[in-house]
Amino acid sequence: MHFNGYLFLMDERNLKSMAVQSLLKRVKSKVISREEISELGIKTDTDPEAAKIMGLKNIDGGFVGENCGIMEPDLLASYYVRELENMGGVEFRYNTNVTRLNLSPRTKLNFPGEPFIWQDKIIESIETKSSELFADHFLLATDVWTSDLTSPLGIDPFTQPKKVQVFQVQSNGIVEMMKKKVTGEEDIFPFTILPGPSIDLRPDPKSRTFWVSYSEGIGRGFSLEENPMAEADYYSNNLYPVLREYIPAFEDARIMSSWAGYYSMNNMDGTYVLERNMNLSVVTGSSGSGIMKADAAGRLASSLYSGKEKAKLYGGAEIRVADLGITTRRVDQETLII
Ligand SMILES: Cc1cc2nc3c(=O)[nH]c(=O)nc-3n(C[C@H](O)[C@H](O)[C@H](O)COP(=O)(O)OP(=O)(O)OC[C@H]3O[C@@H](n4cnc5c(N)ncnc54)[C@H](O)[C@@H]3O)c2cc1C
Incomplete structure (x- = not known):
């Protein structure tokens, strides 16, 4: 894990919001100024005409979550595979x-x-x-594909597949940006979220590119294809016009590669759904945060499977498994879906 920080670019109203003020007190975080943001290669004042057409916002500062960063989920998954194989009693069946x-x-x-x-x-x-x-017992951790298996039985997982596309983009300017940082020991650009539309930029230090993505709301239907592809037009018509207004280094940037996947969206409150019916436990609805929440979801899944009332999370806090159930649900709305 690289602790390069999450940088949320904001206008003054959002910077002063209760949510940000409370986070500043509770978590390792800080606010950076317009000048520091300009230093990163990001324009704080957008062109008024473009701002009017595309709903862009001026940037008055940036909230930096310092205990945040980027990681390679494949490496984490491989680690657990090795650990489970060493423990014994677990057999993986790939491509099945x-x-x-x-x-x-x-x-x-x-x-x-x-x-x-x-x-x-x-x-x-x-x-x-x-x-x-x-x-004796089955546990489905099939996230976005859960409905394919449970719907024929009349079990509704209350989730919908939402396509999300990623474009790997580079230019000389982006290579220069990659050398800058706002937090952490390493010289890695922060994972950056634009103020609106909230396009996100994930730096990839190895290739010195940005992975650009956006979680769409209305306008992107729910559908699930076998091999989803990123749409080049989507980048050029939707993302690029916004990116080049905020970040001049995108003006002459090239798409190096692209891919697409699905968020398993629980559209009620944006977080996990855990439900047990008969001898079937279902864990789904990661809603775009299944890597960040993987540890908590795993602990909850273990309690669900074992029939325990509560799960103990990493920090020691306890959570009732039924609070993430369908009929017994009692969770707050997830406000951070990137
Ligand atoms: C573009 C993109 C970017 C993302 N970025 C982030 C991020 O920055 N942070 C974050 O926290 N989350 C992110 N996510 C979400 C994250 O990837 C998911 O929430 C997470 O992978 C869910 O993990 P999972 O193990 O529950 O499900 P999955 O990773 O989807 O795994 C489910 C597995 O079940 C298998 N499966 C399904 N059906 C069957 C079947 N019938 N038979 C056998 N096997 C089956 C699948 O092959 C798959 O291997 C992103 C998602 C996308 C698409």
Whole structure:
């Protein structure tokens, strides 16, 4: 993990908001000035005409979350794979698609058409293309793909797939920007969120590029394709006009590569949904923050699976598993979805 900080660029109203003032007291963070932001290569006063057309904002300062940064999730996942393999008793089956959850009566009568409405039900097995696997309990951590497996059973995961695209962009100016920093030991540009539209720029120190992304609201339908692709027009018509107004280094920048994926959106409150039905536990709805919340989600999933009432989070705080359930839900609205 590189602690290069998250830099939220803001107008004065947002800088003075209760949320920012409270964060400044509670977490390792600071505010940087317009001058410091200009030093990073970001324009604080946008062109009035462009600002009017695109709803751009002037930048009066930046809130820096210093205990934040960037990491490579693949490395973290590989670490846990190794740990689990060393522990023993865990077998990973890669490239094995589960096609179906088989619903059965708890006590079989062996009549055609089982299970009937009056029978107690369980998931007896799951099917893959070449095998059927049996277990006492099943846990789905399939995030955006959960509905494919649960909908045929009448279990609604209350999440929708939202496509998010990433463009890896470079120019000579961006290479120069990469040498600057606002916090941390290393010379790494902060993960930066523009004030509006809140496009985010993730620095990639190795390639000295920015990964540019934006989490869309209205206008981006919910859909799930097998191999989602980034749309070049989306960059040139939507992101580029905004980027070049705030950051001159984007004017002549080139797209080096691009990719797309899905947020598993819980559109009620923007955070995880954990639900247990019969012998099936479901953890889904990471809503674009499943890396940041992975540790907490894993602890909650473990408690859900074990039938414990609460989960103890990393900092020692306890949380009721039912608070993230569907009918027993009691969570605040997630306000930080980048
Ligand atoms: C472009 C982009 C940028 C993001 N950036 C961030 C970020 O900066 N910070 C952050 O916290 N989060 C970020 N996220 C969100 C984050 O990637 C997800 O929340 C996280 O990966 C969820 O982890 P997961 O293990 O629950 O699900 P996934 O990583 O989606 O894993 C689910 C797994 O289940 C498997 N699976 C699904 N269906 C089946 C089936 N039927 N049979 C067998 N296997 C199946 C899939 O193959 C997959 O391996 C980003 C997402 C995108 C798309």
